[in-house]
Each structure stands twice: as structure tokens, then as C-alpha cells.
Amino acid sequence: MLRSLRDLERYTVSASDGDLGSVVNFLLDDEQWTIRYLIVDTGGLLGGRNVLISPISFGEIAWSDRRFHLKLTRDRVKNGPSVDLDKPVSRQHEYEYHDYYRYPYYWGSSSWLWGSGAVPGALAAGRFRDEPPLNAAAPATVPDNDVHLRSVNELRGYHIQGTDGAIGHVDDFIVDDVTWRLPYLVIDTSNWWAGHRVLVAPQWASRVDWLARKVHVDMSRDRIKTSPAWVPEAPINREYEERLYDFYGRPVYWVGAVRPQGAAHFPSRSHP
Numbered sequence: 194m195l196r197s198l199r200d201l202e203r204y205t206v207s208a209s210d211g212d213l214g215s216v217v218n219f220l221l222d223d224e225q226w227t228i229r230y231l232i233v234d235t236g237g238l239l240g241g242r243n244v245l246i247s248p249i250s251f252g253e254i255a256w257s258d259r260r261f262h263l264k265l266t267r268d269r270v271k272n273g274p275s276v277d278l279d280k281p282v283s284r285q286h287e288y289e290y291h292d293y294y295r296y297p298y299y300w301g302s303s304s305w306l307w308g309s310g311a312v313p314g315a316l317a318a319g320r321f322r323d324e325p326p327l328n329a330a331a332p333a334t335v336p337d338n339d340v341h342l343r344s345v346n347e348l349r350g351y352h353i354q355g356t357d358g359a360i361g362h363v364d365d366f367i368v369d370d371v372t373w374r375l376p377y378l379v380i381d382t383s384n385w386w387a388g389h390r391v392l393v394a395p396q397w398a399s400r401v402d403w404l405a406r407k408v409h410v411d412m413s414r415d416r417i418k419t420s421p422a423w424v425p426e427a428p429i430n431r432e433y434e435e436r437l438y439d440f441y442g443r444p445v446y447w448v449g450a451v452r453p454q455g456a457a458h459f460p461s462r463s464h465p
Contacts, residue, residue: 195376195429198228198345198366205260206233206246208267213246214238216261219345220245220282221366221375226395227306228373229299229342231261232278239271243278246270248313248373249296256370265294281340312372352407353380353393360417363408364390367429376446377429378408385414392423397443412441 198219206213214235222229230245252262263270274289276282284300291298299308307313345366353360365379377392393410400409421436423429431447438445 194370195367196370197379197425198368198375201368203259205258206231207260207262208265208270209252209263210266212238213244213263213267213270217243220342221345221348222341223343224341225306226375228345228368228375230282232344238267242275244270244273245276245278245282245290247290247294247296249299249307250294251314254370269294282342283340287342306372306374350406351401352405353378354407354409355412355414355417356410357413359384360410360412360414361385361391367392376434379425382417386418390423390425391417391420392429392437394443394446396446397441416441 202216202218204216206216214233216231217234218232219228220230220232221227228248230247233244233246235242235244246261246263250263250265252264254261274286274293276286276290287300288298290296297308299306299313301308305311307315309315349363349365351363353362361380361382361384363378364381366375367377367379368375375395377394380391380393382389382391393412397410397412398408399411401407402409420440421433423433434447435445
């Protein structure tokens with residue numbers, strides 16, 4: 194099912210032996226447009242620090258209760274590698290994180306979103322925690338600029354630039370609650386088309402200007418205004434998606450495609 198990422202904020206995250214805290218942000222993989230980690234505010238439980246939680250560790254998701262249940266104990270999370278979330282999370286941090294939890298790496302040569310599978314649960318497949326590490330040894334050094342994770346809260350507000358003027362700004366993201374891929378950006382057009390929001394797939398971006406905080410798309414304002422209407426209160430079903438992709442003449446992502454094709458990604462933080 195496709196959901197608003199903003200709606201998932203403040204969900205409670207529960208370990209197997211008690212609550213950990215609540216979701217306050219997400220880290221987005223800018224190469225495959227997939228949520229890789231939840232940022233969880235633990236309050237006073239872990240000394241007031243925020244922690245990263247990967248969807249790989251999810252057990253049951255209680256949507257009606259707004260709660261993510263983990264296959265981890267609170268001590269397991271508490272003793273995990275410390276990450277300064279005020280700074281970019283590098284690949285080196287991810288090596289340490291995955292090795293600590295004994296998760297297989299999701300990155301590498303595989304064409305799947307999650308290493309050996311299309312969904313985060315398949316990556317682990319019950320083979321983590323107590324078993325020996327499944328990964329090859331991490332490289333001794335990883336380049337400092339090897340960063341592909343972006344704060345969702347930081348990306349909100351980026352301006353969308355069309356072929357004939359500004360279209361709006363990124364207001365939210367739509368997430369697939371099974372794969373954790375982000376098939377759409379929610380664009381607020383209120384600066385020129387009051388009261389409207391539209392969906393734009395991230396792979397339709399032609400380029401991103403990091404310094405100017407702009408996403409450029411090959412679409413005109415009139416094209417946006419005549420696109421299939423999107424009602425935020427209504428579920429996004431496949432019928433609507435087919436009309437949207439047909440209108441823009443774009444290849445659909447759900448037929449034989451696991452990762453976004455040709456998606457413009459945000460430049461490295463070290464090289465804006």
C-alpha cells in the first residue's frame with residue numbers, strides 16, 4: 194500500500210521487551226529513492242539520543258495502532274554503534290551498523306532494492322542476530338564523500354522548477370509500505386495554483402541543484418494543471434497510477450522494475 198511519509202511520523206517504535214520511542218525523521222537513499230532508516234527519538238530511555246532503525250528489523254507493523262514492532266531488544270539497540278545524526282551518515286557508518294546487527298548489506302552489485310530481495314524482510318530472512326556475519330569484510334577505509342543518505346525533513350521545501358517557471362515545492366513523500374521505496378514526491382503548488390498538490394515521480398527529475406535546493410523537471414505548468422487530479426484523502430490505487438503514467442507518457446515502475454530507472458539523484462554532501 195502507498196502511504197504518506199508524513200503520516201508515519203510519531204509512530205511508536207517497540208522493541209520485543211518494551212517501547213523505544215517515536216519516529217521523528219527518515220533517511221532516504223538518493224540513488225534508489227528508498228527509505229533505509231527511521232530516526233527514532235528515544236526520549237530519556239537511551240540517554241536522550243536518537244537512533245537509527247532499519248526496516249530490516251521490523252516484525253509486525255500495527256497500522257491501526259500506529260506502531261512498528263521490532264525483532265530487537267532495547268539493549269540490542271542501546272549497545273549499537275553510535276551515529277552522530279547531526280552529520281551525514283556515511284557508508285562507513287552503515288558498514289558498522291549492518292555488521293553489528295549481522296544484517297546483510299543492501300548495497301553492492303545486486304539489482305534489487307534490498308540486496309538479495311525486493312523487500313527489507315527478505316534481506317535478512319531470519320538469518321541475523323545470533324548467526325555469524327553474512328557479509329564479506331568491509332573495506333579498511335571508505336571515502337568520506339561516499340554518502341547517499343539524505344534527511345527527509347531536509348528535503349522538504351525543495352523547489353520544483355518546470356520548463357516555464359516554478360511549479361511548487363516538495364511537501365511530502367509517498368512510500369510503499371512493503372518495499373519502502375518512494376514512488377512519488379508530493380508537490381505543493383500553492384504559490385501559483387492555490388490549494389492544489391500534485392504527484393511527481395522522482396525519476397522524472399532531470400537534475401537537482403543542491404546549492405539552490407531545486408529539483409528540475411521537464412514539465413510545463415499547463416502540463417501539471419491538466420494532469421490527473423490527486424485527492425490527498427483518497428488512497429493511491431493502481432488505476433490512478435496507470436492514468437498518471439499514461440498522461441505523462443512514462444514507462445511504469447511496477448512492470449519488471451525493482452529500482453527506479455534513470456532517476457536523478459542528489460549530489461554528494463561533500464561535493465554539492
